[in-house]
Amino acid sequence: MTDQLLRARRGRMAVAAMFLANGFIIGSWAPQIPLVLSRLEISETTLGLLILIFGLGALVAMPWCGYLMSRHGSRAMLRIFAVLSSFALLLVALAGSVWAAAPMVFFLGGTIGAMDVAMNTNAVTVEKRLGRAIMSSSHGFWSLGGFFGGALGGLAIQAFGHLAHAAMVTLVTLAIVAAAYGYLSDGDKPAPSEQVRFRWPTNPLVYLVGFMALFSMIPEGAVLDWAALYLQQEMGSDIATAGFAFAAFSATMATMRFMGDGVRNRFGAVNTLRVSALIAASGMMVAGMAPDAWTAIAAFAFAGLGIANMVPIAFSAAGNQPGVASATGMSVVTTMGYSGILVAPSAIGFIGERTGFAPIFVSLAGLLVVVCLMAGLARSADFVAHQPAE
Missing domain, CATH: 1.20.1250.20 (MFS general substrate transporter like domains)
Structure with a gap:
């Protein structure tokens, strides 16, 4: 096995771990949503607006992450947004009012969305290196993370409370990210002479x-x-x-x-x-x-x-x-x-x-x-x- 192939296979497992972490955060957010309604004493309409803010955060961050990757590559951006998203749910759990929760929910959606773009781009790089498809199984790891996040989240909240649950999610996610951090593939990083201003594609x-x-x-x-x-x-x-x-x-x-x-x-x-x-x-x-x-x-x-x-x-x-x-x-x-x-x-x-x-x-x-x-x-x-x- 060549050294290049070995690095590609390590990169494949590393990006799979990032999909797992991203899905775990999303799955862990789901059982926290009903508690936002009760602990902030807001209406269902207001909760619906907060969920919409989550989506808007993701949709704003995704093209912005594309611009950053065009200059720095997917590995650098995946590392940054993986770490930031690890803390995002904890920040939402710490929010004591709807006005504090709104920007934290936007931050949660934004970091999750940006991480999503970066990890999918990095998976394409690994596919090119290995010469075979890995995207479907990568999304399988995302589904697996979502399953564990949702299944264990309710039990953890019932046993330890919403804040302790969010702290545990942060620690688990950081551990997964740390294990993958050094093995991510970097084949799509542009050379300094190749860096161009991000433009919406004309194709x-x-x-x-x-x-x-x-x-x-x-x-x-x-x-x-x-x-x-x-x-x-x-x-x-x-x-x-x-x-x-x-x-x-x-x-x-x-x-x-x-x-x-x-x-x-x-x-x-x-x-x-x-x-x-x-x-x-x-x-x-x-x-x-x-x-x-x-x-x-x-x-x-x-x-x-x-x-x-x-x-x-x-x-x-x-x-x-x-x-x-x-x-x-x-x-x-x-x-x-x-x-x-x-x-x-x-x-x-x-x-x-x-x-x-x-x-x-x-x-x-x-x-x-x-x-x-x-x-x-x-x-x-x-x-x-x-x-x-x-």
Whole structure:
């Protein structure tokens, strides 16, 4: 094994650890959200505005991180924002009023969003070094971190309180980041003579790939925020049953993400994306037309199998666009894609209140069919390795 290949494989594990840490913070934030309502004595409307501020922080930071990476590379930015995001949840937990919480929530969303862009860009660098796909399994580690963060968070808060929980999240995240810190790949750092002023790309393919990411993530956000309510209000299921909707969706998505790199390496990004989009569309269509709750849950689980690899392929395509720096392409596509989770669900809730959620899930299947038709635009994800694996 060459020294270069060994460094690439260490870089692969290091960036996987960063995905794990990012997912762990997001998962740990989820059980803290209801406590913000009670401890700050605010209304649900105000809490909704704070959640929107979280999303705005991410959407503002993502293109800014792209500019910084165009000058300093993804490794430097990933290190900085990983450390900053480790403390962000603790700062939110320390806030004693809504006016103090608002900027801290913006900081949490911003650091998480910037870290997300940097780690996805760094994963593209590792893919080029290894000569094989690693993006899907990297997102699998993110899902795994989110699972542990959410599952353990409620128990920790109940046992030790919200502040102690936030402090523990900071310590655990810092430990993960420290273990990965020295092994991250740095192959995308521009030479001083190559540093240019950040510009929005003129290549329209970058924005079309961004729409593919957006159309893939809107259904994910819809299942996350509204599937349980759909099962309760429109199918009469109890709370326990309704909770299985996103749980089943997440389980199949995480499992498929760990399998996805092998599938993509064998069949290619375009074919994998095309079939994945059809599977996801079928699942969402059946979920919207399901006669009972358990059929809908099974359909959401089937949709998770398809959605799992769609966003990782779109991100790989963004980072490998000809004539566009990886940092620039990634910042554009992540910003567009994550708005599907951070912003679109609020509009879905507004519409669903008036029409019901069944027609919405059927309509979202149409977006996934559009991704299937656009799958050829992901051809750049089938890159030629800089250094083939041995």
